[in-house]
Amino acid sequence: MKNNIIFSVLFCLIANLGFSQTDLPTDYLSSDFHKDRRESLRKSMPENSVAIIFANPVRNRANDVDYIYHQDPNFQYLTGYKEPNSVLLIFSEDQVNGDNNFNELIYVQKRDASKEMWYGRRLGVDGVSQKLGFSDVYNGEDFKNIPVDFSKFDKVMFKNFRNDVRDSKRNDADLYSLIEQFKTKVSYESIPSAIPADEKIVEVETNIDVKTLTTLMASLREIKTKDELVLLKKACEISAVGQIEMMKAMTPAMSEAEIQGIHEFVYKKYGVEYEGYPSIVGAGNNGCVLHYIDNSKMSAGKEMVLMDLGAEYHGYTADVTRTIPANGKFNTEQRAIYDLVYAAQEAGIAKTVIGSHMRKDIDKAGRDIINQGLFDLGIIESVDQKHLYFPHGTSHHIGLDVHDLSNRGLLQENMIITVEPGIYIPEGSDCDEKWWGIAVRIEDCILVTKDGPVNFSGMAPRKASEIEEVMKEQSILNAFSLPVLD
Ligand SMILES: [Mn+2]
Structure with a gap:
């Protein structure tokens, strides 16, 4: 409880005073650039498809020191978001969830006063919606309840996983958890490349596509x-x-x-x-x-x-x-x-x-x-x-x-x-x-x-x-x- 009060005070300081960001470069790519790139990707996607792009993992250098974080270039290109532990979904057509229509969703790192004191400011849901121009932004912990039925798409497109992402435990919104939750939602274990070679006897029906997205991204980025x-x-x-x-x-x-x-x-x-x-x-x-x-x-x-x-x-x-x-x-x-x-x-x-x-x-x-x-x-x-x-x-x-x-x-x-x-x-x-x-x-x-x-x-x-x-x-x-x- 005492900690919570300290963090609340800290949070106010960080949000209002300590990290007022001034004198920054003025020539970053604009949110309009990234939005335009998402529109272009959407236009190039096959009908009734969804593209899922994960942020890059944090890599450990030694003990409690990590390598400098570098965002996944596709993720960077489409969002401008520089933080880890996040996932972007782009849909070829509008999706309906109750009275909300969306054609893209982004799940980002939650604001956290203590983490931000150590590692710097996070944009959080509000920052991503205001500064990066997304209208449907959620915290990573909400990804497990994503209002999307992946089985209804003709194609679920993503870059295949290398299974080299660390589980930080104790955190069900880290990249490891986002990927594991995603694999369950799309029945990832059924795709041929996820099955050991000697067990590939039956051709499996799947809407998973781990090739096309890279081709589409290359057409844009080149x-x-x-x-x-x-x-x-x-x-x-x-x-x-x-x-x-x-x-x-x-x-x-x-x-x-x-x-x-x-x-x-x-x-x-x-x-x-x-x-x-x-x-x-x-x-x-x-x-x-x-x-x-x-x-x-x-x-x-x-x-x-x-x-x-x-x-x-x-x-x-x-x-x-x-x-x-x-x-x-x-x-x-x-x-x-x-x-x-x-x-x-x-x-x-x-x-x-x-x-x-x-x-x-x-x-x-x-x-x-x-x-x-x-x-x-x-x-x-x-x-x-x-x-x-x-x-x-x-x-x-x-x-x-x-x-x-x-x-x-x-x-x-x-x-x-x-x-x-x-x-x-x-x-x-x-x-x-x-x-x-x-x-x-x-x-x-x-x-x-x-x-x-x-x-x-x-x-x-x-x-x-x-x-x-x-x-x-x-x-x-x-x-x-x-x-x-x-
Ligand atoms: Mn060279």
Whole structure:
């Protein structure tokens, strides 16, 4: 009882004084944007269907510390709600419940004075209805009484579960409970993919569909709206500025971690919330590990440093890579490989136009150049030789995910993709050892427009000679000296 009084007082403080939110960014996507996206999804849904989208789970880092929460991108796209433990339902047609008609429902985290004191403000039912523009909002604990009979729909569409969500016990409105309650309501145990392979003898009649929703969401998300492009452009430009500042600041004594820190410092100066993926900074041979995130080498020395980082601005992430010589000047071998990758990227960017195919056109254009070049340099024995020096594809969409959802058809206006050829020659490769430890990737974010490709990250130099010019500039960061510690 005493606790309740304390919490009530706290709640008033939190609601009225302590968390009055002022001086926030003013360029978040509006509730109208999210509402419009829900309308578009609804229009694309099959007749008599319902789509169910769950929030992302909270992930534990260790003991009582969780990883920073990141919303499920589909959920984010359709709602703008950033909290966990919630579920959204979108119906293809109006549903009737007594005298209430609805075509969408959202169940959200309940307000809780003590939790909010520790972890920050929750929007709650009122906040979600006022700020996010939903008219039918409920607390998660009401989900078990949802006024919906799922058996009457032709299709109940959701993304299949991975069964990796923790049960926090004691809470019947956490994500685990919402999912378990949902599974019971839709007779989830009867769908073929939920049954162990050796028991799949009888074809089961079910209205559950765990495939279509992803396709529908991809059709929406792969074409960016005007509002999304504003945020993506900003994310790309900030990432490019990070690259430029790092080119100026680079010295052979710098560690991979310090280089990472300079990029991320620039991001924060611009109000970026996160990195869109763990930052990759690999000097020399480390650059050959495609997703190298240890960033633990103590000094870059005479190597080239591959820097693949992306600012995530209001949910939208860039993906930009530059590879630069730590001492400011490419040596002969570094320059030969660099120029080859540059030529491949130029060819790929030129093909980033309406009607192109990411693999058959963009990737092929660059790969042909790289194969010919590796042959000319004597690194491979024929242009058709199978090799692992360019082991990844050239392009992917970017957006709320760094590898954004897409149906991978032909390019259309307002799609935005990366063009990122690379050459990686690990130590011990079957070629002259003068090439060993050279790794180059150049990556930009290219918008497809009626007037051809637009490079959102083009502010950061890509040409070898231009990189060397920028690296001659001084950086204020070189004067930043800290005490030596034992
Ligand atoms: Mn990429």
